Amino acid sequence: MTAKLPSPTVLTGRHVRLEPLTTAHAADLFEAAGGDEEVFRWLPGPVPGTPAEMVGTVETRTGDPDCVPFAVIVPETGRAIGMTCYFDASAEDEHLEIGGTWYARSAWRTAVNTESKLLLLTHAFEELGMGRVCWKTDHLNERSQNAIRRLGAQYEGTLRRARRRRDGSWRDSVYFSMLADEWPAAKDRLTDRLLAG
Template identity: 75%
Template sequence: MTAKLPAPVLLTGRHVRLEPLTRAHVPDLFAAGGGDEEVWRWIPVPVPRTEAEMAAVVDARLADRTSTPFAVVERAGGRAVGVSCYFDASAAEEQLEIGGTWYGRAVWRTAVNTEAKLLLLGHAFEDLGMGRVYWKTDHLNERSQNAIRRLGASYEGTFRRAKRRADGSWRDSVYFSMLADEWPAARARLTERLAAG
């Protein structure tokens, strides 16, 4: 199967729906995480403290041609509670990054992230034909690193002084990946975790 580049698509699970990000999501996203220092601690943009600043964050994401951004909508309430994206997809190299992820604190440690990643990984491997999906995160962001490991991803290495943070300091980027032949076992574990509650 030849890999395909991602395009805006609707991905639906039991707990969440991933839909193409638009400006219409801004009010929900601001209600979910606007002004929350902890939510934005590791995101390389200034904390959006007004709805207009959240709109600017969304506009920047929509303008990024390397990104396919999704609003993560909690199905129970029908409100967007965060964002996750595909980045730097290559059909020739059969790989893409999952990143730019943030969620309002109210849905931390719930089924939201697990199911969102299950949907994104399933679409990447099964529909787009990717052979490798990868993540990168700030070396100080242990919560994100642990969440990525729980998905079944493998640590690949650390790129030193790789990216500037919003405050101007430099971070090292920790890389993880999952390969297509590792996906079936990871899918089974994630599906079991969701079923367990």
């Protein structure tokens, strides 16, 4: 059976709701992290330092045909505090990438990332039928690498001089993946982590 390509949908958890990203989220996103160099340090493109630039950041994601972007919403407030995306999905090869993720600093070291990834991975493996989910990140971004490892993803390798950074320097891209047969154990660990607090 061939996998299905992702499409805009709502994924609901206890700590976060992921909903299709639109420019209507830009004001919340700017309030959450606009101009924060550390939040956007490892992401391509300019740091959105004005509300209009945040609209541009959202439009870049929503206008990319290889991207299915989500706004990360706090259910209690209904406010967007970050974004995350599916990229480069292939139904034939049964794989997709999770990336373009950022959260306001207030969400760091909370349940937000764990539950966001749990929702995205559950949807990818159990509803879309993907066989492989991958991540890639800057080799200097140790916080991201550690977060990906905590999901249960496996290190695959490093592509040298893979992408130019905003400052013109070159980054090596560190690749991780999770396969469908690794997902049940990873799901149990992520679920237990959420229940533990």
